[in-house]
Amino acid sequence: MTRFAASLIILASLGLAACQSGQPAAMDMVQRGDTTQPQLAGTARAGCWATDTIPAQGEMVLDEVIITPARADAQGRLIEPAVTAWRERMIETGASEDRLFAVPCPDQMDDEFVAALQRALKVRGLFAGEVTGEMDTNTQNAIRAWQRPQGLDSNILSLEAARQLGLVALGREAF
Numbered sequence: 001m002t003r004f005a006a007s008l009i010i011l012a013s014l015g016l017a018a019c020q021s022g023q024p025a026a027m028d029m030v031q032r033g034d035t036t037q038p039q040l041a042g043t044a045r046a047g048c049w050a051t052d053t054i055p056a057q058g059e060m061v062l063d064e065v066i067i068t069p070a071r072a073d074a075q076g077r078l079i080e081p082a083v084t085a086w087r088e089r090m091i092e093t094g095a096s097e098d099r100l101f102a103v104p105c106p107d108q109m110d111d112e113f114v115a116a117l118q119r120a121l122k123v124r125g126l127f128a129g130e131v132t133g134e135m136d137t138n139t140q141n142a143i144r145a146w147q148r149p150q151g152l153d154s155n156i157l158s159l160e161a162a163r164q165l166g167l168v169a170l171g172r173e174a175f
Contacts (some may be wrong), residue, residue: 048105052154057159063087101152102159104168107156113167114139117157120165121146 029115063086070082104113118139121127127142140155146153147161162168 011066028169047159048103049100050103050156050158051098051100054097054099054153056092056096058090060088061091063089071109099152099154101154101156103156104159104162108168109135116167117162117165120167 057156064084065087066082066084068080068083069080071080073079114135115131115133118127118129118133121142122131122140124146126145127138129138143157143161144149144153144155146159146165150161152158152161159168165169
C-alpha cells in the first residue's frame, strides 16, 4: 500500500468518526436585546424567543377561622358560643415553570401591529379597551385570555398565537 492510499484511509476514518450519531448538542440560552434566543451547537436559531414563568396550578380550600372564642362560666357552662368565619385560600398543587417560546420580533411589534392585535382580540370578545396601538395592561390581559386555553398562561404574545390571530404569516413548516 502506498503512502498516499494509507493517508486517504486515515482521513476517511477520521471523517466517519466525526459523523457519529448521539445526543443532540445542549441548547444554550443567548440574551439578545429584550428577548432570549436558544442557541444550538454554536449557531443561533432564527427568530425571537421569550421566557415567561408559568404560574403554578392551585386549588381553593376553605378554612374555618375563630373570630371570637367561646366563653364559659366558672362551672364550664357555655355563656357565649364562638364566632367563626370561613376563609378561602389558594394552595399550590403543582410547580411553576419557566417556559421558552417563539415570539414576534421587536421590530415587528410596532404600533400598527399592536393595533391589529387589539382589533383581533376585540373581535373575539377578549379586549374591551380602545384600539390605541399601545401594549397596555388591557391588551396583555386579553393576550393571556387568548393563550391560556391553549396551554400558555402568559401575557407575552407567542408567535403561535399571532399566527392564529392572522397577524403573522404561516411558515412553510406549518404545512
